Amino acid sequence: MSNLVDIVRPAAEEGNIDLLYSVLKNNPSILADIDSEQLVETPLHIAASKGHIPFVIEIMNWKPSFALKLNPEGLSPIHLAIQNKRMMLWFVDMNKELVRVKGKGGLTPLHLASQIGDVDILAVLIRACPDSLQDVTVWGETALHIAAKNNNYDALHLLVSFLRNYAGKNAASLEKKILNWKDEDDNTILHISVQNNHPKKTILLLIRSPVIYLNAKNLKDKTTLDMAISEEIKKLLSRSGVKPGSEVINSRTQAERISSPITVIGFCSRYLNRFRSTVSDEQHNILLIIFTLIVTATYQTVLSPPGGLHQSDAASDNNSTISSTLPSAGKSVMSKSVFFWFSYLNMISFSISMIIILVMTPRGMMVSSPLLMLPMSCFAISYLYSMWMISPTHSNTVVVLTYLFVMLVVIIISQYYRLKLMLNRRKVIVTR
Incomplete structure (x- = not known):
């Protein structure tokens, strides 16, 4: 298969559409043969990494499925174009769902943009596909988790602000779900921000959200107050109502909720x-x-x-009306x-x-x-x-x-x- 890719490689590296057609003239099925492989570096990968937009569009017209292909490193073409804003705009314009393509470890282009902290690319991606904020890696990380772990404050601020101002379908539930999401260690975004000693303005941005759960505990039964390093942040969290993990009662398990006696409200809910x-x-x-x-x-x-x-009665006397009700x-x-x-x-x-x-x-x-x-x-x-x-x-x-x-x-x-x-x-x- 590498031999087939090598035949097209010169055209893809140069972004030469005429050369591409010369190859296709001699090998009409070459793109279909490349597409039949599971993990392969396609001409679209090569052209996207080089920034050849016209060539990328031409290949996408021929083989839209190439945009979903992963190379041996577990990256799709849109992953490789993550630092090229114009290229990203073209990819998103052709297919908004490409924002949700998962590569190695479940990383999407949105995750990578959060990792490098490019707010311009982030803005393009979340506006094109807000639902991509729900995508998580194999470690249970959202784009907000990744931004927080990499101390990309501007990226985290952009993502939280977008969730707060978003007015699309199910916007309220989306905001609550994302801001309270837990990774593999049950750490929320607030846990990570406090643990990494983020600036006060970042912590304030999170705790002022009306939907965030302030007393969430991770797998070690720690709340954000237990994980805070700075005394100033500890005081800020305490004033906001955050309690130590020892004072927070664990919620009932699913089994306990199912087997618990039914209440009047529960009966009404079940009937409805x-x-x-x-x-x-x-x-x-x-x-x-x-x-x-x-x-x-x-x-x-x-x-x-x-x-x-x-009805009321009315009587008239000397051109004046006197009403007696x-x-x-x-x-x-x-x-x-x-x-x-x-x-x-x-x-x-x-x-x-x-x-x-x-x-x-x-x-x-x-x-x-x-x-x-x-x-x-x-x-x-x-x-x-x-x-x-x-x-x-x-x-x-x-x-x-x-x-x-x-x-x-x-x-x-x-x-x-x-x-x-x-x-x-x-x-x-x-x-x-």
């Missing part, structure tokens, strides 16, 4: 998850439409109750007993429909978007106020308290996953 899993997409859409119509109808009946509302003006014409059952059934229907709508809402939206709960809460409050206003008597305490209880259940169920995530941040160490 099973309900979600049994509903098809078509049924899901139909249910949302039906219960949205029920919510709309029940609210409309409060605005226009059966029989209508008592009846005590029952704006109240339902129904009797107190009839209104009690009307309001009770109406509230139950409204509450159940609201619960179903929240249950059928995609979990990610319900957890990550407070904007969803704000209008629904305001809508429920306005409904309650409207019901109270048309009531023949304001002493209908049973109905009001019952409705408030039902709405409390709605809020607890809808916010369960959000509360669970907040608790996990403080009680559960994020693991791989």
Whole structure:
């Protein structure tokens, strides 16, 4: 196979496209034969290392698969072009997924850029493929781990800032996952930064992140406070709420969580998850439409109750209008007993429909978007106020308290996953 590569090598080293076609004219299947090998130095490797962009594009047009090939050293062409910004731009422009090509040890181009600390290359790679931040080496290292271990402060600052400002799909979960990720020794980025005695501004950048778990422990049961070298950093960590490893309670194991007795919240969670899993997409859409119509109808009946509302009387005297409002003006014409059952059934229907709508809402939206709960809460409050206003008597305490209880259940169920995530941040160490 080396003989075949040697035939194309002069053209690749010179970046001579005419010479390449001369070789292909005499050996039409030479590129396919090279591509059939597992570990091989392709013409794309050679041209990428030499910086011949036109030749690289020509080879990519012929054999896109060459971009995924590893040479005997375990490097792909984009790995070899890591220090050539223009070459990297061309590779990424042709195929953004090349950012995630793994070489020897699971190293991606993003890992290598973090290792050398080139912020310009890093910016190109993470903007092209933000998901590449999730890629880890065989040692469990993210690009942030590698930047921290190599004391590349600018690279680490860029990566953390990107995660903080990123607004793409699942941005919040991505930030939390990456900033709390643990390597083979269960060290987080904060562990490594403290252990390597990084500058104060780097430590502050990490501990000020609202999603980072400050009291995570590594395999030696040490927190960042135990690993800190500088007294100034120790004081900074202590003021931020970091505790020694001896004072941090280990989280329950998976086996303990599975075998633990089920709680009321756990029962509700299990029921909701099973309900979600049994509903098809078509049924899901139909249910949302039906219960949205029920919510709309029940609210409309409060605005226009059966029989209508008592009206106020107006009398005119000497060109001036004097209004005398009846005590029952704006109240339902129904009797107190009839209104009690009307309001009770109406509230139950409204509450159940609201619960179903929240249950059928995609979990990610319900957890990550407070904007969803704000209008629904305001809508429920306005409904309650409207019901109270048309009531023949304001002493209908049973109905009001019952409705408030039902709405409390709605809020607890809808916010369960959000509360669970907040608790996990403080009680559960994020693991791989």
